[in-house]
Amino acid sequence: MDSDNPTGADNQQERPGIEQWVVGFVDGEGCFSISVVRNTGCLLGWQVQHEFSVTQAAPSRHALELVQRVLGCGQIIENHRHDNHRHPLLRFSVKRRRELTSVVVPFFEQHPLITAKRADFVAFASVLRMMEEGAHLTEEGLRRIAAVTEQMNPAWAVSVPGILRGHTPTSSDRCRAEDMVLASRRRGDN
Numbered sequence: 001m002d003s004d005n006p007t008g009a010d011n012q013q014e015r016p017g018i019e020q021w022v023v024g025f026v027d028g029e030g031c032f033s034i035s036v037v038r039n040t041g042c043l044l045g046w047q048v049q050h051e052f053s054v055t056q057a058a059p060s061r062h063a064l065e066l067v068q069r070v071l072g073c074g075q076i077i078e079n080h081r082h083d084n085h086r087h088p089l090l091r092f093s094v095k096r097r098r099e100l101t102s103v104v105v106p107f108f109e110q111h112p113l114i115t116a117k118r119a120d121f122v123a124f125a126s127v128l129r130m131m132e133e134g135a136h137l138t139e140e141g142l143r144r145i146a147a148v149t150e151q152m153n154p155a156w157a158v159s160v161p162g163i164l165r166g167h168t169p170t171s172s173d174r175c176r177a178e179d180m181v182l183a184s185r186r187r188g189d190n
Contacts, residue, residue, distance in 0.1 A: 019111045022070050025063065026108075027115040030054045032124035036146045048136045048145055050128060052094045052104050057087040064092040071107060073099040101128050123152045 031053045039047035052074075056064055064076050074094035094104055105125045113121055127145050135141025 018066070018070055022067055023108070023111045023113060025067065026054060027113050027117055029056065030117065032117070032120045034124055034127045034145070034149045034152060036142070036149055043137055044139060044142055046142055048127070048131060048142070050095065050097065050100060050124070050131075052100060052124070054092045056090050058090055059087055061090055064090055067092050071103055073103050097128065097131065101132060120152050123148050
């Protein structure tokens, strides 16, 4: 039976676009990470770190380069292994908050993940939005962020009640926080 519908590579309905390939690749190999770590240089003694990453062995570098081209941001970092693997490990990484909020989050909102990793992405995006509102600079906001990180990975959770225990910001802490915000804006991390 003949059909007027085109077949093969010219028919985009028969094969997913590159965006869907990225979604599938990230569903299998990607990571949306939020960490709350002690940092005495921060206003409250804690820092929120955020990263979107995809990891592959060096022979698959081209796949990471393709993700980088599609998103138009991030960097590829080589980590030398100290185990029995023959090839170095490569990690495509986006850490800049501006790139995460203006590129990565909108991409995965427009092209949703389909595995359980979607829940991590939703939590990741919510923390970035809280940070855009300055939540990471207040005790209550930092506790809310820590609670979200506990949901993302209960095995590695920071103790929410332990955050900020015994810390009362001084005027020098507040000045240091303002300096950090200004420095962050100059670097383009916000």
